[in-house]
Amino acid sequence: MTAPVLYQASEGVATLTLNRPDVLNAMNAELMSALREGVERAAADSEVRAVLLTGAGRGFCAGADLAARQSGGNGLSDSGALLRERYHPIILALRQMPKPVVTAVNGVAAGAGMSLALAGDVVLAGRSASFLQAFSRIGLIPDAGSTYFLPRYAGEMRARALAILAEKIDAEEAHRIGLVWKLHDDDVLQDEAGKLARHLATMPTMAYGLIKEALNQSFDNDLAAQLEVEATLQSRASRSEDCREGVAAFIEKRAPKFKGR
Structure with missing residues (x-):
């Protein structure tokens, strides 16, 4: 079975790649478990001095895999418990990790996938990337840290509009309002993100x-x-x-x- 998260460590950098490209790296139980394991592994490895998080294929992360949850029989009936069990430990581990975390957003970052992108210390994006607070479209509130990150990065008014209107914004707009540090052409995003992570790995x-x-x-x-x-x-x-x-x-x-x- 293909690993839902790929882990590679070299030159002081641990690269974690979400690896369910056929569903835009939507988050299911297996992916979340593997991602938590990868983040904890990177944090504990003294040879790792920077972390790069990205997605395989044409998307960074489309958010929670709603189809998988429905087929599992529990639907969305206890989302709070799932957040506490699966999502919160990962977001907290990324923010509390005593090493810099670079997120490279290739394609869509929606719902909790957008939250995951914003949990990085330095957020890079390809020019075709997009960001979407999709939650209100299905009667939910932003989670996995979005209500924390958005007002701090984009300001309260923009945070409210992004959360309530659930309008997709492109990479240029995300950069303009402060959600993204730098934009790169799609074909060089991964190279530039890797270069930055390797540089950080040589620093204090x-x-x-x-x-x-x-x-x-x-x-x-x-x-x-x-x-x-x-x-x-x-x-x-x-x-x-x-x-x-x-x-x-x-x-x-x-x-x-x-x-x-």
Whole structure:
């Protein structure tokens, strides 16, 4: 049986590829289980210093596989339990992973597939990519983190419109409103995403992890509290081997050689 998620690690990068291209990588139980396993494997591997998440075929991820859920007999009757069991651990693991995560959106990212794309630290997209908060079309609310990510990235007004109107937006619009960092031509998206991930894998991984930790706390804190978070984390960063190397390289006017610790 074909693996629902492909895992490859090389040059310090773990590449996770959603691999159900015949259904635009729609999420079923097997894919979610394999994706969680892959994310946890990448987080635990000390040789992995960056993660790249993308989709096989012509789509990134079409969201939940509704046909599979209907055929399983439970329909959507307990979506909350499924979110807690299958989706939340993956989204949290990506955001809390002490390594940078690049998502490369090829084609459609809809529903929870859009949430998954936005869970990356740096979101890239091909020019033919599209984004859709499809939930309200079937009487649901955005989930898997979309109600968290959208207002923070695109602003509250846009978040409300995207969620309520459920209109598909193209990659150019997603880039314009702040959901995507950079756009690339479709035929070079994977190469550019891989190049970025490999670059991140040569950089100070510990500092990246602390940056993520600081940003994850920022919206819950007032200024004084966030200043204290910065000071606490900066103490840890300044004692790292990478910081010592970075300062020495700056003084010696040479390129640093970071080890990720």
